[in-house]
Structures are given as structure tokens and as C-alpha cells.
Amino acid sequence: GNSVTQMEGPVTLSEEAFLTINCTYTATGYPSLFWYVQYPGEGLQLLLKATKADDKGSNKGFEATYRKETTSFHLEKGSVQVSDSAVYFCALRPNFGNEKLTFGTGTRLTIIP
């Protein structure tokens, strides 16, 4: 079946530090990949996505590249801010058959000033 393995948290960084949150997946074929962010007390917001190999998704300074050879979709940001503190979920969705999202376990990120 499909699965997403995500970097264990929590992660604590200082403001302006470089961020990497690892995400690898197992799926049949070529799924679409997503990063969702959940701020405290709020719902899930789409952060970025990539629908095919070598695609790079980007938004708000965050980037992730769909790597088929390593089945990875690592999230990166060059300089984090306190406002980036949230829980980040990596997710995949098959491009055929059922279309449910399969999520990773989430990574709680805390940025300290």
C-alpha cells in the first residue's frame, strides 16, 4: 500500500536558520506529492505540491523537489521565521484509482527568536 515516512519531530530552530524536513514515500506508480501546514488551532493549509518527477513546488520561501529516484519530497527553507512555527505534514495522492491523501506523521517545528 501507499505510505509516507516523515522526519520525526519536534524540530526547534533559531530564527533565520536553514530548515530541512525529510519525507520519503512508497507508492505504486507516480503519485502527486504535497506539503500541508497546520498552525496552532487551525486546519490544514496547502503549502506546496508537485505532480510529477523533477517538479519543484514552492511557496512562501519553502521548496520541495519531487525525486523519483530516491522517492523523496524533502521540504526546505533558507531562512525560517518565528511565524513558520507549525506542524508540517507530507502527503501523497495516487493519480489513479482511489484519490485519498495518505499523510506522514507530521513534524512539529518551533522557531525561537
Add this chain to the structure above:
Amino acid sequence: AAGVIQSPRHLIKEKRETATLKCYPIPRHDTVYWYQQGPGQDPQFLISFYEKMQSDKGSIPDRFSAQQFSDYHSELNMSSLELGDSALYFCASSVRLAGVSDTQYFGPGTRLTVL
């Protein structure tokens, strides 16, 4: 831009009671998904509907049922509530393009507490 609307935002029920959660998708979205997120956990897929027909089913208890109406809104009905049903329930919607559902956009969730 219009987003997914869920109501109520918070709900407190006693054990063995029933609850109904409502979801209003983004206009022109034809597919609705329901997810359950337990405390500190990742969202788990419950059920989905496309054009008012059930399209997929996940780990949804038999005590739960759902449907999508002619205006595309959806309701999740939960009966004989148990303490373990306490969770955040998300609805997401998407539109099907060329036979494939596009990105799922999530509502703010309904926090259900069962006492």
C-alpha cells in the same frame, strides 16, 4: 477566495449520543473527503463522495455514515458516540479534471469532544 466551510466548529456530546457534521465545499468542487485527526496524530481518511456517490471508503466505523447532497454539501452522521471518537474532523473538497481529482483543500475542521 471562497474556502471550505465546516459547521459546527466545536461540538461537545455525551457518550452514546449522535452528532452531525456539515461540510460546504468550495463552489464548483464536485468531490468531498472526510478525514479524522486524533490528538497528536496525522489525518486519517474516512470516506469520499464524487457527484453525490460514494467514491472511496477508509477506516470509517459502521456507526458513522455520510452522504453528499444535490448542492454538493456533505454531512457526516455519527451515532453511539464513544470517547475515542473525540477528534478533529476535517472536510476537504476538490474538482475532478480530466477524470482525476485536483488538489484537496481543507476546511478549518470540527472539533468533537465526547464526554
